[in-house]
Amino acid sequence: MTLEEKRAYERLRYKRRKESSLCQRCNNPVVPGRAYCEKHLIYQKKSVQKRRDKRKKNGLCVECDMPVSGGIRCAKHALSDNNWHKKCRKKRLNAVVDFKIPPEFKEPNEDEIIFSKGYIA
Ligand SMILES: [Zn+2]
Ligand SMILES: [Zn+2]
Numbered sequence: 001m002t003l004e005e006k007r008a009y010e011r012l013r014y015k016r017r018k019e020s021s022l023c024q025r026c027n028n029p030v031v032p033g034r035a036y037c038e039k040h041l042i043y044q045k046k047s048v049q050k051r052r053d054k055r056k057k058n059g060l061c062v063e064c065d066m067p068v069s070g071g072i073r074c075a076k077h078a079l080s081d082n083n084w085h086k087k088c089r090k091k092r093l094n095a096v097v098d099f100k101i102p103p104e105f106k107e108p109n110e111d112e113i114i115f116s117k118g119y120i121a
Pocket of ligand 2: 061062063064065066073074075076077
């Protein structure tokens with residue numbers, strides 16, 4: 001690798017690192033260890049809670065849209081709580097759900113809450 005290539009590589013690496021510390025929804029810096037800034041973490045959390053509430057109310061599994069009779073999870077997700085689910089999706093979901101909303105933060109408007117498709121069910 002030439003010096004010039006090395007410099008270009010370093011620049012790219014720096015850029016990537018810098019980019020990854022910006023919120024996925026806006027250009028604000030992220031809360032350390034999370035993928036979003038504080039505002040968007042809160043919106044994301046609200047969105048997850050809202051979706052779960054809606055599913056519960058409609059008798060659907062909180063993890064997917066399967067109708068359930070009794071309980072809040074379908075057979076697959078009740079089981080998967082012990083395996084794959086814990087490993088991958090849960091980790092990401094918890095990164096949002098565990099976030100504590102600061103008491104001074106005002107409630108977001110309905111239409112400000114993000115309903116991200118595919119990222120968190
Ligand atoms: Zn943001
Ligand atoms: Zn399910």
